[in-house]
Amino acid sequence: MTKRTNFPRSAIAGAALVALPLLAHSQTSPQPPQNVLQPATKEAQALPSLAPLVESVKGAVVNVDVQATSTRGERPTSPFDRFFGGEDPRGSRREPIRQGTGSGFIIDPKGLVLTNNHVVEGAVAIRVRLDDGRSFDAEIVGRDPLTDVALIRVKAKTDNLPTVKLGDSDAMRVGDWVVAIGNPFGLASSVSSGILSARARNIHSGPYDDFLQTDAAINPGNSGGPLFNLKGEVVGINTAIVGGGTGIGFAVPSNQVKALLPQLEKEGAVTRAWLGIGIQDLDEDLARALQLPVKEGAVVNQVNDNSPAGRAGVKMDDVIVSIDGQKVGSGSSLTRSVALKKPGSTSALDVFREGKRQTIKVQLGTRPDLENLGVRPRQGQEDEEQSSKARVGLSLSNLDPRIAERAGLDSAKGAMVTEVQPGSPAERAQLEPGMVVVEVNRKPVANAQELAGIIRKAPAGSTLLLRVALPGGRALRALTLP
Structure with a gap:
């Protein structure tokens, strides 16, 4: 049985009222005034079908x-x-x-x-x-x-699934046509089209916002779907919409995705380089007040203690205008540039200090988990952390740098205890939530995953000597494995 949909009478009537003058107009076909611009070619007068794409x-x-x-x-x-x-x-x-x-x-x-x-x-x-x-x-x-x-x-073994290719999002121009395909509201394989409305949008959803904006219709359920160019290449992953808005959607650029893929596939997570500074955009007023010959850059307003930038000599009020020869147009562009570099590598910062330009070389550090997201590199390591809870009643997380500072630690390395189950080996070892395990058997512990792996592999009946950091100092704890 075919389901019948009853449209409102006013909507149907309204459509009819609009159609009549349009038909009359098509019959008369008046010549346009000579000062009205017309398409230069026949191809420009009609868009091709998107069906083959x-x-x-x-x-x-x-x-x-x-x-x-x-x-x-x-x-x-x-x-x-x-x-x-x-x-x-x-x-x-x-x-x-x-x-x-x-x-x-x-x-x-x-x-x-x-x-x-x-x-x-x-x-x-x-x-x-x-x-x-x-x-x-x-x-x-x-x-x-x-x-x-x-x-x-x-999970199934297969080698013949259909694929699409990641294209060059940097080659996209505002006004270029795009096509979105996805599953909005559960309606599988829905297709919509539009144009690229803007580039490099910062919607304040994270520190690396660099979204493509499009007016192609995307809705709940499109999330994660591709945004295609007219070559059939993916130029973005549809990700966000403006609440209550229409025709305003955002996609992660394909070039950003390409940069992440190797780490996601090999490591399961993304490790980023880090300067350890707070920054803001340089504008004309600040440039005038600082007596600078440039109007774009990133102004350093904070230098973290013992950070890579601090150790290299970066100071507050320095204005960073390029990194490794790449222009820095804003604070967000500097953040994204640093994030794509390899931790431990050395970068050259061109800065203005008191009106004079100089170059500072910085050995980049590893960005800590500032948002306390606790992303685990691999599914297997997630199992390790679950096994530590199941085996000794201990839940762990990676260490937030702010907690490290309060604990008097020189770095954000260690595993923070987040939960101890009553009556468990962890409770008998006098471990408590808030403690930070920094050593196991007198060897440093880098993060929660490493400690969880050690606990999982330790033989039954053995005892691990844990050095923990407390608000008042450090102490030893003996954790006996069941």
């Missing part, structure tokens, strides 16, 4: 069905909605198992799929559904909350 790429666009549970940290509310179930996942609450659906696209015939981090965050089960009707269970390979990018893999 859609047919060539839609087989690689997938639905991502997720069952997830998560503890969502406290973050500021935002006018920008993510697409997972139509709600911003940045509220503060613990949720039961939730059902959701998003989109993704296959980039490798063996089943590697790109999507958004917020689509699969906290996932306990992932199912990928293809346009041809096939479906596969999938698992997380890597994810990066700071750019909202995730890489998943189908």
Whole structure:
């Protein structure tokens, strides 16, 4: 039986009233005034059909069905909605198992799929559904909350899945046509088109915002889906929309995704370089007050103690105008440039100090988990942390630099105790939430994953000598493995 939809009478009548003058106009076909500009070529008078493009790429666009549970940290509310179930996942609450659906696209015939981090965050089960009707269970390979990018893999062995290619987002111009394909509101393989509305948008969702803006229709469920150019290349991952707005959507640029992919695939997480400074944009007023010959750059307003920049001699009120010869137009552009470099490498900063230009060489550090997101590099390491809780009743997290400072630690290395189960070996060892384990058997511990791995591998009956940092100093604890 065909379902009948009753449209409002006023809507149908209104459409009829509009159509009549249009038909009359087409019959008279008046000549336009000579001062009205006309398309220069016949090709410019009609847009080609997008059907061939859609047919060539839609087989690689997938639905991502997720069952997830998560503890969502406290973050500021935002006018920008993510697409997972139509709600911003940045509220503060613990949720039961939730059902959701998003989109993704296959980039490798063996089943590697790109999507958004917020689509699969906290996932306990992932199912990928293809346009041809096939479906596969999938698992997380890597994810990066700071750019909202995730890489998943189908579990079944396959080497013939349809794929699409990541294109060059930097080559896109404002006004270029784009096509979005995804799963809005559960409507699989929905296609919409529009133009690139703007580039390099900072929507204040994270420190590395560099979004493409488009007016192609994207809605809840499109999250993680591809934004194509007219060559059929993916130039962005559809990620966010303006709450209450229409025709304003945002996509992670494909070139940013390309830079993350090697680490996501090999390490499961992204490690970024770090200067350890606070910055703000240089504007004309500040440039005039600082008597500078430039109007763009990043003004240093804070230098963290014992940071890479501090050790190199960077000072407050320095104005960074380039890094390794690459122009710094703003504070956010400097942040993104540093993040793409390798920790431990040396970069040259061109700075203005008291009106004079000079070059400072900085050995970059590793960016700490400032947002306390606690992203684990691998699924196997997630299992390690679960095993530490199951075996000795101990929950751990990576150390926030601010907690390290309060604990009197020289660095953010260590594993913070977040939970101790009553009656467990961890409680018998007098471990308490808030303690930071900095050594095991007199060897330094880098992070929670390393400590969890040591606990998992330790033989039954053995005892680990833990050195812990407390607000009043350090102490030893003996953890006996059951």
